[in-house]
Amino acid sequence: MVNCSRGEAASMTLPRELAAVDWGTLDFLGWRDPKAPLRGYLVVWRDGKAVGVQLRAAESKMSGRVAAMCSLCRTGQPASNVSLFVARRTGQAGRNGNTVGTYICADLVCCRNVRLDKPSATLHPDPGLTIDERVERLRTRTDSFIDEVLSTVG
Numbered sequence: 001m002v003n004c005s006r007g008e009a010a011s012m013t014l015p016r017e018l019a020a021v022d023w024g025t026l027d028f029l030g031w032r033d034p035k036a037p038l039r040g041y042l043v044v045w046r047d048g049k050a051v052g053v054q055l056r057a058a059e060s061k062m063s064g065r066v067a068a069m070c071s072l073c074r075t076g077q078p079a080s081n082v083s084l085f086v087a088r089r090t091g092q093a094g095r096n097g098n099t100v101g102t103y104i105c106a107d108l109v110c111c112r113n114v115r116l117d118k119p120s121a122t123l124h125p126d127p128g129l130t131i132d133e134r135v136e137r138l139r140t141r142t143d144s145f146i147d148e149v150l151s152t153v154g
């Protein structure tokens with residue numbers, strides 16, 4: 001975990017299915033902390049190392065009657081499925097209270113969403129793109145999000 005204290009990292013709850021995770025179909029591992037519902041985590045592999053970012057979800061929820069889009073997987077869905085997440089930046093910027101905010105699928109299942117074959121009643125993955133293209137774009141956007149968190153400038 002790159003952007004939280006050691007104490008916070010120690011208190012995080014790992015996903016139960018961690019051992020069974022199939023990295024071949026995941027661009028990142030994302031989950032909400034069952035013991036701290038507003039906390040979420042996003043872990044990516046970079047240069048053979050796991051890089052984890054702690055996220056905090058906004059307490060207010062958007063209305064489910066309007067549509068919203070996740071900024072990572074670009075899946076259109078009811079706004080109640082999308083949450084504003086804030087990640088503290090690493091280093092001095094983070095200690096100064098500097099954060100990166102973005103709208104992400106509330107349950108952090110973007111990797112599943114981009115692999116949907118056909119849109120369902122409520123989930124509409126980026127239309128006009130193949131699954132490979134969606135996966136590719138999800139990876140690029142996730143990367144730049146992580147870059148922003150890691151950035152010590154600004």
Ligand SMILES: [Zn+2]
Nearest residue numbers: 070073105110
């Ligand atoms: Zn998403």
